[in-house]
Amino acid sequence: MTALDNYVAPTSLEQAVVQLQELGEVTILAGGTDLMPQSHAGRVKFKRTLMNIRRIPELRGISREGDEIRIGALTTITEMMAHPLVREHLPLLAQAADHFASDQIRNAGTVGGNICNASPAGDTLVPLMVLGAHVELASKPDDTLFRRSMPLPEFFVGPGKTRLAPAELLTAVRIPIPPKGFVARFHKFGTRPALDISAISIGVAGVLKDGKLSQVRVAFGAVAPTPVCGCATEEALEGKKLDAATIAAAAKAAQDEVHPISDVRASAWYRKEMIHNMTRRILEDVSANH
Amino acid sequence: MPETIQKDSLIGKRITKLDAPEKAGGKTRYIQDLDVQGQLYGKILRSTRVHAKIKSIDTSAAKALSGVHAVITAADVPWQRPIGVAKDHFPLKTDRVRSLRDEIAAVAAESEAIAEAALKLIKVEYEDLPVLSDPNDSLKPGAPLIHPEPHGASAKHDHLKQAQGIAYAGKPDNIAMTFDYQQGDVAAGERESDVVFEDTFHLHYVTHCCMGVSGIIAEFDSSGNLLMYSNTQVPFLHKREFAEILNMDPARIRIIQPPIGGGFGSKLDIYPFEPITVFLAKASGRPVKLVFTREEEFLASPTRQPVILTLRSGCKKDGTLTFRTVNTLHDNGAYTSWGATTPFVMMQTISSLYRVPHCLYHTKAVYTNNPYAGSFRGYGNLQATFAVEQHMDMMAEAVGMDPLAFRLKNAQDAGEVTPQGMHFKSCGLKECLTTAAEASGFLAKTKANAAERGKPGRFKRGIGIASMLHVGGGAKIYPSDGCGTILKMDDFGSVTLITGASEIGQGSETVLAQLVCEELGLPMSAVRVVNNDTEITPWDVGVHASRTTFIAGNSAIGAARKARGKILAAAGKMADLNPDELDLRGSHIVETKSGKVVMTLAKLLRQLHFSDKAELVMTSFYYEPPSKHQDKHFKGDVSAAYAWATQVVEVEVDTDTGIVRLLKVTGAHDVGRILNRLGLEGQIEGGIVMGQGYALTEELMVENGVVRNPGFRDYKLVTAPEIPEMDVRFIETMDGEGPQGAKGVGEAPAICIAAATANAIENATGVRIMALPFTPEKVYRALHAARKEAA
Numbered sequence A: 001m002t003a004l005d006n007y008v009a010p011t012s013l014e015q016a017v018v019q020l021q022e023l024g025e026v027t028i029l030a031g032g033t034d035l036m037p038q039s040h041a042g043r044v045k046f047k048r049t050l051m052n053i054r055r056i057p058e059l060r061g062i063s064r065e066g067d068e069i070r071i072g073a074l075t076t077i078t079e080m081m082a083h084p085l086v087r088e089h090l091p092l093l094a095q096a097a098d099h100f101a102s103d104q105i106r107n108a109g110t111v112g113g114n115i116c117n118a119s120p121a122g123d124t125l126v127p128l129m130v131l132g133a134h135v136e137l138a139s140k141p142d143d144t145l146f147r148r149s150m151p152l153p154e155f156f157v158g159p160g161k162t163r164l165a166p167a168e169l170l171t172a173v174r175i176p177i178p179p180k181g182f183v184a185r186f187h188k189f190g191t192r193p194a195l196d197i198s199a200i201s202i203g204v205a206g207v208l209k210d211g212k213l214s215q216v217r218v219a220f221g222a223v224a225p226t227p228v229c230g231c232a233t234e235e236a237l238e239g240k241k242l243d244a245a246t247i248a249a250a251a252k253a254a255q256d257e258v259h260p261i262s263d264v265r266a267s268a269w270y271r272k273e274m275i276h277n278m279t280r281r282i283l284e285d286v287s288a289n290h
Numbered sequence B: 001m002p003e004t005i006q007k008d009s010l011i012g013k014r015i016t017k018l019d020a021p022e023k024a025g026g027k028t029r030y031i032q033d034l035d036v037q038g039q040l041y042g043k044i045l046r047s048t049r050v051h052a053k054i055k056s057i058d059t060s061a062a063k064a065l066s067g068v069h070a071v072i073t074a075a076d077v078p079w080q081r082p083i084g085v086a087k088d089h090f091p092l093k094t095d096r097v098r099s100l101r102d103e104i105a106a107v108a109a110e111s112e113a114i115a116e117a118a119l120k121l122i123k124v125e126y127e128d129l130p131v132l133s134d135p136n137d138s139l140k141p142g143a144p145l146i147h148p149e150p151h152g153a154s155a156k157h158d159h160l161k162q163a164q165g166i167a168y169a170g171k172p173d174n175i176a177m178t179f180d181y182q183q184g185d186v187a188a189g190e191r192e193s194d195v196v197f198e199d200t201f202h203l204h205y206v207t208h209c210c211m212g213v214s215g216i217i218a219e220f221d222s223s224g225n226l227l228m229y230s231n232t233q234v235p236f237l238h239k240r241e242f243a244e245i246l247n248m249d250p251a252r253i254r255i256i257q258p259p260i261g262g263g264f265g266s267k268l269d270i271y272p273f274e275p276i277t278v279f280l281a282k283a284s285g286r287p288v289k290l291v292f293t294r295e296e297e298f299l300a301s302p303t304r305q306p307v308i309l310t311l312r313s314g315c316k317k318d319g320t321l322t323f324r325t326v327n328t329l330h331d332n333g334a335y336t337s338w339g340a341t342t343p344f345v346m347m348q349t350i351s352s353l354y355r356v357p358h359c360l361y362h363t364k365a366v367y368t369n370n371p372y373a374g375s376f377r378g379y380g381n382l383q384a385t386f387a388v389e390q391h392m393d394m395m396a397e398a399v400g401m402d403p404l405a406f407r408l409k410n411a412q413d414a415g416e417v418t419p420q421g422m423h424f425k426s427c428g429l430k431e432c433l434t435t436a437a438e439a440s441g442f443l444a445k446t447k448a449n450a451a452e453r454g455k456p457g458r459f460k461r462g463i464g465i466a467s468m469l470h471v472g473g474g475a476k477i478y479p480s481d482g483c484g485t486i487l488k489m490d491d492f493g494s495v496t497l498i499t500g501a502s503e504i505g506q507g508s509e510t511v512l513a514q515l516v517c518e519e520l521g522l523p524m525s526a527v528r529v530v531n532n533d534t535e536i537t538p539w540d541v542g543v544h545a546s547r548t549t550f551i552a553g554n555s556a557i558g559a560a561r562k563a564r565g566k567i568l569a570a571a572g573k574m575a576d577l578n579p580d581e582l583d584l585r586g587s588h589i590v591e592t593k594s595g596k597v598v599m600t601l602a603k604l605l606r607q608l609h610f611s612d613k614a615e616l617v618m619t620s621f622y623y624e625p626p627s628k629h630q631d632k633h634f635k636g637d638v639s640a641a642y643a644w645a646t647q648v649v650e651v652e653v654d655t656d657t658g659i660v661r662l663l664k665v666t667g668a669h670d671v672g673r674i675l676n677r678l679g680l681e682g683q684i685e686g687g688i689v690m691g692q693g694y695a696l697t698e699e700l701m702v703e704n705g706v707v708r709n710p711g712f713r714d715y716k717l718v719t720a721p722e723i724p725e726m727d728v729r730f731i732e733t734m735d736g737e738g739p740q741g742a743k744g745v746g747e748a749p750a751i752c753i754a755a756a757t758a759n760a761i762e763n764a765t766g767v768r769i770m771a772l773p774f775t776p777e778k779v780y781r782a783l784h785a786a787r788k789e790a791a
């Protein structure tokens, strides 16, 4: 039995951050698709106050702000998948959403929840990382609203652990609009086509010009306590002609730089093999289609 | 009133299940939806240790919690009797726990939340014992014993030690059960062989995953009569067994089955939660309802029998099978349920699916601290077929025959009596083989795929074939295999069919209603089926062994024919016509030849009911099939008919990932005759998907006695996009004993998918995998190992 003392449903960001500061012990509820199963399983204990953030308009909506797309924390996976700005500038996110859970979960689960839940297998995290996303955080420690932002990879500390301060709310993610020649791929590898948790996932992005990749970003999911950057793989690709030798070297680098664990979904060995094979496949696809 | 009505038949039509609107509309009231006035909620405290002695149990804090009405342990029910096939299992554990699911205490409280809180207050002290998690280890000399001594070794139980059952007597070794069968002389068979193979096959744990989790409500009335709302598949047998366990007069036990959310064999045995709920009802003096959580369902309901099977088989150069020797090790788990008896069915496949002159079969079911297996659709046949049908392909290749010709050469024919004593009065195996092979283009694809194997390319296609034999006319495992029917007609031409048969979602009530309507010339809307109350329905041995359509169907037809005779005799008298020249059509009495309407059925029935010598139309009929119990050598014609099928599976193997996709299943099923085409298709398609899960995705992962994936996140059922295209053909062999010629098909479709998939993967990749399931990692490892060897 979870004893909740208090339930609040602020209707503005201002109100929310004030309450967060004042009430101290607060569990934030967005779509609840992580929170509820986790609390049922006894892995998460509700704090004294449950805060439903779904009535805060400032957390909704997808918009263009200068050279960036801003995706509000409460954007559902379904909304993200369908939004014209995402489809035009960030098709990678729409594609990732299309491999996310099931319709029911996508309709309830939010981007902010996916990020704050900080699962190494969270399916928006790897694509957001290779798109160079920043998270936008808000709090009100004193009289003024305090906003800060940080690159997504820095936000993650461990499974379920982030740099979110106790009285802080994630308000949005910001993603730079990709430059000309930008290519990006995301591959979610699970053992079945629907409703699966990634055994591994891979994101690759960069600018392809004259057969060469530059500004390369690589990220892997479900191979470490957090989603991680593939620095060695990036290095193997940066500035290189995307030919068979480069691809083989990059796939090898990817396999060597990840250190996954064995669990019920896959062994470490198999995960490394899949990182290798899927990285190779993604790169072959990029090279064949551009 | 129409002037004439021509003969029409319901047989072979597509008839919607009678319970479909309620189920699709979410209105069906399963056990979860039932509440009884004044009921309490039961919860069970399970062991947190895999194998341990119970040093002490302290329930004082739980008892003191407000809202708690009863807290019980084994000490509170010293009269409890052991359950299970070997009577080796006390519902509440006495001196030790033998697996992680073991029941230590139970609580009845005013809400589930209070009951759960009370469980947390119970303190148990354990002393760990060494864990046996591999049946091979259980057989080693000096291995710790799982049932070393009487469970109730305290003085309190001394008087019981003398009685029967492992629970009282203990077991000086870890062997729960053995089976030995022999026909011919395998050594002679081997001498005649040109080709011999020996391989070991590993069959894993899967579980039923019924949508409706287990549950029960138990209630005593003031005279001490016990009423149970129970999901059992065998209400009449359980009446007696419950009486034994509870030390009660069976006549005082009534079982009502609410609509059951799936059975698949899982509800064929009594499990600890059922008597425990009765104990709680007794202790609290209140009705008690106990429903599992999904996690509990994974941990504490039975599994399919895991098997390590070594098969040695041989054939001559011309493809004639010569012998089979089989040794299996069944992981029995901590207690013995029906899983241990799957050899009954495995033997049949080994000895009689194809003609084999010499067979030797041994099974050892061995105690471990793992979960224990119950009965599960197919009952050992998936395991046996997996091994037998892979060896069939291997031998075919070795003698240079194609897989189809090799099977046809050894296939059974109608009329055959096998050395095990099974008499195949109808047998469509050869037609199943050729139909499935032709419809799928099996031979051409086999060649084409094999030719593509060595070429580069990530995706490889494969095609594989397998056949099966299963009882289709009941199974005489009890002294009787019968079923009774009562049929009564009202004043308006409607009929109430009261049958002993249980409905577990398979569509039995629909097909039984259909068979009755066919005899009585009624529309489906004119029947109500009553099938769920031991106080009302006639006796039956339960829903298992694909028996219901065959046995209960014949019984329903028998009752309907008696009613028909009464009706036509009365009509003949009333209209002064020869009853032999009358027929029942469209709720009317008609002249058979011309179809000329004589009167409405309703009118006739009213006249019968209101006459001074009222003859109510009410009949009863009991059907006992012409089958025989096996003798002590396991020989005998246990079923009145046998079902056959061949399935061809087409796969695509992703060699980069090991993912095997099922593209298409072509099935040919000897069903005797199609009764309800829609129901039949539903059974076959559902069975194929169940077979697919067994072959590819499902696995209850048990490590050192701990189930690691007790939830649908990591226990992977097949999802909709994975379901293959299906082309299912029906072979109608018109079985002479079957109801309208039909045979049982409930289990058949799940049986050969895994075997055919194994053969298909081999066709695609050249790699043969003898362990299930074919998960991506396992397949990838196998391919990878093969590549390494080649390099």
Ligand SMILES: Cc1cc2nc3c(=O)[nH]c(=O)nc-3n(C[C@H](O)[C@H](O)[C@H](O)COP(=O)(O)OP(=O)(O)OC[C@H]3O[C@@H](n4cnc5c(N)ncnc54)[C@H](O)[C@@H]3O)c2cc1C
Binding pocket: A027, A028, A029, A030, A031, A032, A033, A034, A035, A036, A037, A053, A073, A074, A099, A100, A101, A102, A105, A108, A109, A110, A111, A112, A113, A114, A115, A116, A117, A121, A122, A123, A124, A164, A168, A169, A170, A171, A195, A196, A197, A198
């Ligand atoms: C059946 C099922 C299938 C799933 N499949 C997938 C899948 O394929 N891929 C995948 O990535 N995930 C999957 N999930 C997980 C889950 O749906 C996603 O992570 C989802 O995006 C979580 O969003 P939510 O709004 O429901 O989060 P919630 O459950 O509401 O919250 C998650 C966590 O984040 C915190 N939080 C939420 N919003 C904020 C905020 N704005 N500021 C600060 N903290 C916040 C909450 O306090 C909580 O700790 C699945 C879940 C289920 C139940």
